[in-house]
Amino acid sequence: xxxxxxxxxxxxxxxxxxxxxxxxxxxxxxxxxxxxxxxxxxxxxxxxxxxxxxxxxxxxxxxxxxxxxxxxxxxxxxxxxxxxxxxxxxxxxxxxxxxxxxxxxxxxxx
Amino acid sequence: xxxxxxxxxxxxxxxxxxxxxxxxxxxxxxxxxxxxxxxxxxxxxxxxxxxxxxxxxxxxxxxxxxxxxxxxxxxxxxxxxxxxxxxxxxxxxxxxxxxxxxxxxxxxxxxxxx
Numbered sequence: 500x501x502x503x504x505x506x507x508x509x510x511x512x513x514x515x516x517x518x519x520x521x522x523x524x525x526x527x528x529x530x531x532x533x534x535x536x537x538x539x540x541x542x543x544x545x546x547x548x549x550x551x552x553x554x555x556x557x558x559x560x561x562x563x564x565x566x567x568x569x570x571x572x573x574x575x576x577x578x579x580x581x582x583x584x585x586x587x588x589x590x591x592x593x594x595x596x597x598x599x600x601x602x603x604x605x606x607x608x609x
Numbered sequence: 610x611x612x613x614x615x616x617x618x619x620x621x622x623x624x625x626x627x628x629x630x631x632x633x634x635x636x637x638x639x640x641x642x643x644x645x646x647x648x649x650x651x652x653x654x655x656x657x658x659x660x661x662x663x664x665x666x667x668x669x670x671x672x673x674x675x676x677x678x679x680x681x682x683x684x685x686x687x688x689x690x691x692x693x694x695x696x697x698x699x700x701x702x703x704x705x706x707x708x709x710x711x712x713x714x715x716x717x718x719x720x721x722x723x
């Protein structure tokens with residue numbers, strides 16, 4: 500079957516670093532996406548990984564290991580506005596569809 | 610500015626009524642999608658369309674219908690056959706082709722059945 504797992508909730512302190520993990524099992528792999536979603540709003544694109552390794556974009560980085568079916572999103576220098584849900588999604592190369600995890604709700608505390 | 614517009618933002622419906630959610634994009638994207646989001650669950654695909662006048666069922670199409678008469682528009686009708694329609698509905702679009710094909714989302718429509 501197809502499955503994507505993320506922790507349901509995480510809490511971190513302003514200014515700290517947090518790592519949100521995502522493991523996946525899909526029928527074929529054609530890219531992994533991370534989206535940020537504030538409560539009641541649309542998801543916004545953060546990062547895309549299709550090859551193994553680390554992609555860095557300012558305070559946010561995303562890592563992928565295809566052999567392990569594993570990715571993480573790393574958020575540095577946390578700010579209060581980073582409190583949101585973070586969605587991991589994998590595109591199946593067999594179907595072309597995006598499969599979403601249930602999302603990780605991150606709460607940043609002062 | 611280019612983007613996706615969903616309306617209405619909030620909608621209340623009585624049981625047994627059909628409702629239609631609007632989705633319009635001016636990004637010149639080829640493909641459009643409808644997702645449903647429930648608390649504690651990932652986004653689930655309802656319907657998608659890759660070209661005008663063609664669409665396919667997603668994973669949870671029962672009780673929903675769509676049309677794609679224009680490239681810019683992809684309305685979703687939630688019919689009375691949908692047993693649990695209260696949810697947050699998200700419309701999205703992509704430009705199909707090589708590359709990441711990143712989804713751009715609308716702001717969402719929250720439907721509540723009374």
